[in-house]
Amino acid sequence: MKPAFSIFGVIVIACLLGCGGSMIKHSDKDAGDSLSAADSVRRSPDPVLSADYPATKSTPAIVVKTEKDLNGYWVGKFKPDTDRQPLAAGDRDVWDYANLINVSIDSITGDKVVGHSVVAGNYRPFSGTLQKEGSIYKFVVKEPGNDKYDGAFQFNIAEGDSIVRGTWKATGSIKIPSRKYELTKRVFTYNPNNKLGYRRFVDWDKKQKVTTSNAEDDNTYVDTAYYMTTQDLYKYNASADLLTQEQVANLKKPDIFILRNSIFARHGYSFKKQPLRVFFDHQPWYIPVSTDVRSLLTPLEKKNLELLVRYEKHASAYYDTFGR
């Protein structure tokens, strides 16, 4: 054997031995640990909401007739008020940086307003003033300013109206320094029977090249496969039904991932991860309420979570490896 050939051989063998580990197991950093935060980002529980759903003095009235009706969750799209171009997601979708925001008016005493906002996995208290000019309620409130994404809200609603309109300006300099919004009042109730709508979850950041062949012209194409859910997702409800091992064992990872996170979403968990946000913001029943819902999970949900986490770990570490 020529020396060059044998050196080449040694290098090939070294490479094969080196990648052996990843042939049998991927590191499962995505899987998230059992009952911690939904999108596996660890955060300290926020002080107000960790014990129970917030006890705002909300009235069920959707139309503001008296000042009392201002209390409650005002929910809607928190849209950029800049000329920033929408973010291209994949080949056919865009995201306009809009997140579902919950502006909660917790108490009004005199002209003092106290409340909090929940958006994109961020729970922030605010306080400020309320002025009534004619029939219009005018709010000016501020977040504390010690968070990168803190800012000031200005919003109005007319007596007899059901829509809050306003703007928000960031305190610091961030990518999107100003936003606008139209919010409607919504009452949050936990309902385990809330179903996921027929909308696919797609993580545009996770893609891999796949080759597909076309039978008609005998050519093969390189296509992009994204990390996305399948129709299997809509077969099960992880908050209402006790899932069995047989059911979960035959699910692919994106379906397990969304089933798991749907449990948190039904409790009003606000997601930090953008792809999850886009998916759950579009569920008609969904309201971001809290950044920690662990104490609110039902025994059935905890059981399902344990099963789902186990199979999610297995799927992310072993699904496409040399193994079982």
Added chain:
Amino acid sequence: MGLSKVININRAGYLAWYGVLLYLSYLMLLITLQYIPARLGVAFLLTKEDVTGMLHYRIAFFTHVYTGMFVLLTGMLQFPAIIRRKYPKLHRWSGWVYAFLIILVTGPAGLIMGIYGNGGLISQSAFCLLAALWIFFTLKAVLAARAHQFAVHKAWMYRSYALTLSALSLRAWKWLLVLLFQPRPMDVYHVVSWLGWGGNLLIAELLIYYTFRKSLKSRVESLESKG
């Protein structure tokens, strides 16, 4: 008659096959090492929580995992003609270890695992049949060797080792099918539980068929030339 003559591959091709075999065995070793020290809640056992509470399952599982490598390696030593010719003692001793482990240790352990296999009756029946045939083929091979029927011994050993290699081929099929089709995990498991050893056994039968046909033919020819 050597394998290489039957399937008519050259020396480089022969070495390449051994290279693949050794590499996959190395991956098997890495899989085995995941279970050292013995622990639950990793790898395959993540999907077995319903049965790992049972002592006999745990005994069967770890027995199977820890002895598997030795069966693969001692089995590998049986086939090169050079070992049989020049080191018959090595052939005999490694053969005894191979047969002992399959018939009395890891074969029965595999059978117990098959009973509790994932994927319901489809894969459970596949794995139980695999374990039963594995023990049976190996036993037949031992009996034939004891009776000095070496051609028969060889045929049964082809079958036995074909099933031993299902440890590698099952996992390789799974890897390939997932790469190509991205199927649901349990769907692919059903397929490979049969394909993993069925394919190997088919190849073994073809090898035996052609080996025996040719060796019979040559024996007849030599008899004719003498007559």
